[in-house]
Amino acid sequence: MLINTDDIIDPVQIENKYAIFSTFKNDVVFHRENIDTPIFCGGIIKSISQNVYNFKINEHIGYISCKQSPDLTLSSNQIVKIPIISNEKLIAVLPYASYAMKILRHVNPSLNQRIVIVGINFFTILLERLIKLSGANVFLIDSKGISKFVLNFDKEAKNLNGASINTIIYDPLTSEVQKIITKINCNHKIDLHSISVYDKGLNDNNYIKGVKYPYSYIRWDFKRNLEYFIHLINNKKVLLDFFEVHAIEISHLDEMNQKISEFKENSIILFKLSI
Numbered sequence: 001m002l003i004n005t006d007d008i009i010d011p012v013q014i015e016n017k018y019a020i021f022s023t024f025k026n027d028v029v030f031h032r033e034n035i036d037t038p039i040f041c042g043g044i045i046k047s048i049s050q051n052v053y054n055f056k057i058n059e060h061i062g063y064i065s066c067k068q069s070p071d072l073t074l075s076s077n078q079i080v081k082i083p084i085i086s087n088e089k090l091i092a093v094l095p096y097a098s099y100a101m102k103i104l105r106h107v108n109p110s111l112n113q114r115i116v117i118v119g120i121n122f123f124t125i126l127l128e129r130l131i132k133l134s135g136a137n138v139f140l141i142d143s144k145g146i147s148k149f150v151l152n153f154d155k156e157a158k159n160l161n162g163a164s165i166n167t168i169i170y171d172p173l174t175s176e177v178q179k180i181i182t183k184i185n186c187n188h189k190i191d192l193h194s195i196s197v198y199d200k201g202l203n204d205n206n207y208i209k210g211v212k213y214p215y216s217y218i219r220w221d222f223k224r225n226l227e228y229f230i231h232l233i234n235n236k237k238v239l240l241d242f243f244e245v246h247a248i249e250i251s252h253l254d255e256m257n258q259k260i261s262e263f264k265e266n267s268i269i270l271f272k273l274s275i
Contacts, residue, residue, distance in 0.1 A: 003208055005073040010051040010210035012079055014061065014072040018042030019256060019271040020092045023263050026171070028123045029095050029197055038256050038271055040065045040072065042082060042091040051210070052076045062094050062226065064202070068253060070273070075210040077201060080226045088247050089240040090233050092270045093126070094226065099197045100127045101225035106195060107167055107188075111135035116186075118170035118177065119143045122243035122268075127169070129238050130229075136166075143170075143177050199225055245270045 005011060019038035022030045029035065045059045053076070055061070061079045065072055082091065100123065109115055113136040117124050120142045128140045141149050165186035172178045172191055181189060199222035201207035213221050220228075232238045248259055249272045256271050263269055 003205060007209050008073065008075050010076045011049050011073050012045055012052055012055065012061075012076050013047040014043040014063070014074060014079070015046050016040045016043045016065075016070055016072055017060075017273050018088075018091050019273070020095060021256070021260055021269045021271070023260070023265050023267045023269070024121065025265060026121075028099060028171070028192065032193070033197055035066060037066065037068055038260075038269075039095050040067070041094045043072065045079075046071075048076075055079070055081070062091060062230075064095050064098060070253065075208055077207055077210055077212065077221075077223055080223060080230060082230070083234060087233070088270055089243070089245055090230065092245045092268055093240060093243075095197075096123050096126060097229045098199050098222060098226055099123075100130055101220070101229055102197075102199045103127060103169065103190070103192070103195060104130050105220050105225070107131065107169065107190065109134040109136040109167070112137065113166040114164070115139070116141060116149070116165055116168040116184075118146050118168065118181065125242045126238075129242075130232075133232070133237060146177060146180050243268060247272055249274055 019040045021038040041064055042060065042062050045055055045057050045061060047057060048055055055076060060082045062082045063074055063079045065074065107115065109131050111134065115131055115136050116139045117128055118141055120140055124140060128138050131138050165184065167188040167190060168181060168184055168186050169190045169192065170177065170181055172193060196203065200218060200220065201213065201222040207213065233240065245268050246263065247270045250256060250259065251274055260269065
């Protein structure tokens with residue numbers, strides 16, 4: 001959502017330094033939102049307004065922006081501190097982490113719940129690790145194996161004292177998968193297509209302009225979700241060892257599109273700008 005930067009009440013002027021792109025088929029961020037250019041996700045603060053607190057000039061920050069420009073102006077609502085700038089995987093995963101944290105809040109898992117995630121890729125592995133922190137039992141199943149899982153779940157349920165599935169999370173890749181999931185008996189079925197990748201705040205003009213959500217009104221918004229995710233990474237509660245990042249240094253924005261065409265499918269590319 002684009003707004004006039006003059007309307008931002010707590011503007012932070014940023015020099016873009018990092019941009020992420022994925023060539024994964026059915027990528028939950030790029031494919032779902034039809035994004036065909038890199039997403040900027042890290043940079044350095046060049047100046048701040050008097051309404052900005054807890055940030056400093058030249059501090060490294062993370063954010064999510066599709067604007068293709070070396071410079072950027074965002075509200076302090078939309079940026080988070082990146083304490084370890086050398087952690088390239090952390091910077092690269094931020095757009096996916098924001099979406100995964102939103103789903104986590106939506107599911108609201110608890111101890112010993114049984115949650116099934118259909119489809120195995122780097123995003124669902126991230127989601128699985130986040131949900132497991134709640135103490136829930138998480139079953140990550142390949143979409144080709146969902147039919148077999150349904151047939152065998154009665155046996156698995158006996159091992160769980162006759163328990164049933166509490167929540168199933170799926171991406172309806174095929175009509176066959178969709179039909180099988182409709183037959184599964186569980187309390188909640190969450191179609192990833194029904195949940196926007198834009199976290200609470202990123203589709204709200206007031207939030208983008210810098211208006212803060214009172215904690216009593218909403219506990220978890222885009223900024224708080226990403227801050228918590230970074231806390232989990234820094235404290236090694238979640239490891240980012242399940243995907244690889246191809247880091248490429250470039251000197252101007254035009255190089256990004258040129259380099260993208262050189263990568264084959266199933267690649268995560270992190271562009272490092274030395275502008």
